[in-house]
Amino acid sequence: MEIRVLTLFPDLMDAVVLSSITGRAVNEGLIGYRAVDIRDYAGNRYGKVDDSVYGGGKGMLMMCDPVYDAWQSAVCSFDSESNPITIYMSPKGKVFDQKKAIELSQKENIIFLCGHYEGIDQRVLDVIVDEEISIGDYVLTGGEIAACAVIDATARLVPGVLPGEEAYSDESHMKYALEHPQYTKPALWHGTGVPEVLTSGHHKNIEEWKYLASLYETMIRRPDLFEKMEISQEDLNRLINDYMK
Numbered sequence: 001m002e003i004r005v006l007t008l009f010p011d012l013m014d015a016v017v018l019s020s021i022t023g024r025a026v027n028e029g030l031i032g033y034r035a036v037d038i039r040d041y042a043g044n045r046y047g048k049v050d051d052s053v054y055g056g057g058k059g060m061l062m063m064c065d066p067v068y069d070a071w072q073s074a075v076c077s078f079d080s081e082s083n084p085i086t087i088y089m090s091p092k093g094k095v096f097d098q099k100k101a102i103e104l105s106q107k108e109n110i111i112f113l114c115g116h117y118e119g120i121d122q123r124v125l126d127v128i129v130d131e132e133i134s135i136g137d138y139v140l141t142g143g144e145i146a147a148c149a150v151i152d153a154t155a156r157l158v159p160g161v162l163p164g165e166e167a168y169s170d171e172s173h174m175k176y177a178l179e180h181p182q183y184t185k186p187a188l189w190h191g192t193g194v195p196e197v198l199t200s201g202h203h204k205n206i207e208e209w210k211y212l213a214s215l216y217e218t219m220i221r222r223p224d225l226f227e228k229m230e231i232s233q234e235d236l237n238r239l240i241n242d243y244m245k
Contacts, residue, residue, distance in 0.1 A: 009114075028160075062117060113129065
């Protein structure tokens with residue numbers, strides 16, 4: 001997978017993407033990454049990329065030409081002939097979820113466009129953007145933090161980035177379920193122990209507990225997700241009669 005990010009703050013992007021697991025994936029060549037500074041395409045010595053909004057209103061709007069030229073540069077930077085998908089990080093977009101992360105992890109080339117100020121001139125968005133993505137129903141000062149979140153969630157699903165599929169297949173939001181509670185040493189902390197089944201060594205019972213605990217966490221914390229899960233009546237009975245006693 002190759003990723004390009006069009007941004008006014010490449011250092012911010014680099015600080016996150018080139019750290020931790022994603023940074024290691026970039027260093028190992030599992031993911032290609034480059035932040036493209038839109039100001040480099042300002043066309044003036046001041047690096048000005050914004051102007052006042054037609055029709056009035058507060059704030060400044062990013063202009064078409066710098067964004068378009070930066071995008072063209074990003075498109076030309078991919079070695080593969082596969083057409084990139086361009087994603088604009090926007091509060092107007094469809095809310096990002098694990099299903100979308102899985103979908104994006106299978107793409108070969110992705111360009112993330114990060115707006116700032118009051119956003120970007122609609123005309124260039126209409127030309128270059130394939131889809132808009134939001135990370136929640138709130139507004140940030142720019143798209144960089146949102147892009148970092150999407151890249152992190154997506155990159156970790158690329159083969160080889162994590163030790164194996166089992167490293168993420170049982171996590172929260174896979175098949176809508178939240179992850180079961182987890183515990184580590186000491187076995188007794190502040191007078192509270194861990195569920196006995198987890199120290200029993202009985203693998204079948206442990207897996208049963210993890211499954212039912214996952215259902216319970218989802219039902220209590222995210223009933224909206226619980227409604228989307230395909231759960232048999234038998235599993236519901238086990239949840240109520242065995243786990244919730």
